[in-house]
Every structure is written in structure tokens, then in C-alpha cells.
Amino acid sequence: MENNTWERFQNAIKADNPEEALRILESEGHLMPERKAEAEEIVKKHKKRKVKIDQQALMDAAMRDDCSGFCLACGAENYGIEADGTKGECEECGERKVVGAARLLGIV
Numbered sequence: 001m002e003n004n005t006w007e008r009f010q011n012a013i014k015a016d017n018p019e020e021a022l023r024i025l026e027s028e029g030h031l032m033p034e035r036k037a038e039a040e041e042i043v044k045k046h047k048k049r050k051v052k053i054d055q056q057a058l059m060d061a062a063m064r065d066d067c068s069g070f071c072l073a074c075g076a077e078n079y080g081i082e083a084d085g086t087k088g089e090c091e092e093c094g095e096r097k098v099v100g101a102a103r104l105l106g107i108v
């Protein structure tokens with residue numbers, strides 16, 4: 001029974017759905033406390049890794065066509081990025097994961 005819950009939890013994480021993973025945890029009362037703590041840690045990490053880029057800001061940047069890009073690591077808006085660039089260095093976090101706005105929207 002417990003393995004089943006754990007498996008479903010892992011599947012939800014793999015499917016990039018931490019909300020569903022949490023729901024599975026909460027609806028099943030028989031997980032061992034250590035496992036539950038471990039699971040919550042995984043969900044937390046997963047959420048942190050998932051960066052939300054402001055869709056409105058992204059659209060605006062693409063419309064302006066002024067070499068704006070967004071960092072896939074932290075979500076920060078960067079400037080001086082080629083429209084189809086994919087490896088710009090982020091001014092915010094230093095990762096080379098800045099992608100041009102138009103590229104992100106699939107325009108170029």
C-alpha cells in the first residue's frame with residue numbers, strides 16, 4: 001500500500017506536477033513520517049526549480065523587439081540578447097540560460 005503511494009508520488013513529480021504529488025501525499029494517511037518529510041523536501045525543490053516567466057512581460061518584450069530575453073534559471077529579464085539567442089549569460093544569477101523573448105515565444 002505504502003509503496004503504491006510512493007510510486008504515484010514519484011510519477012507525479014516526474015510528470016512535472018508537484019501539486020498533484022502533494023495531493024497524493026495528503027490524501028494518503030499511511031506514509032511513514034520520514035518518508036513524508038522526504039517527499040515534502042522533493043516537492044519544495046521541484047517547485048523552486050520551476051521558474052515562472054512573466055507571460056505579459058515576455059509578450060511585451062517580443063513586441064518591443066529590443067533584444068530582451070529571459071533567464072530560464074531564475075526568470076529575470078535581461079537585455080542585449082539576440083532574438084534567437086539561447087545561451088546568454090544572466091545578469092541576475094550568472095547562468096548561461098538567457099533565451100531571447102521571440103525565441104521563447106517560438107516566433108523565431
Ligand SMILES: [Zn+2]
Pocket residue numbers: 071072073074075076090091092093094095
Ligand atoms: Zn538568471
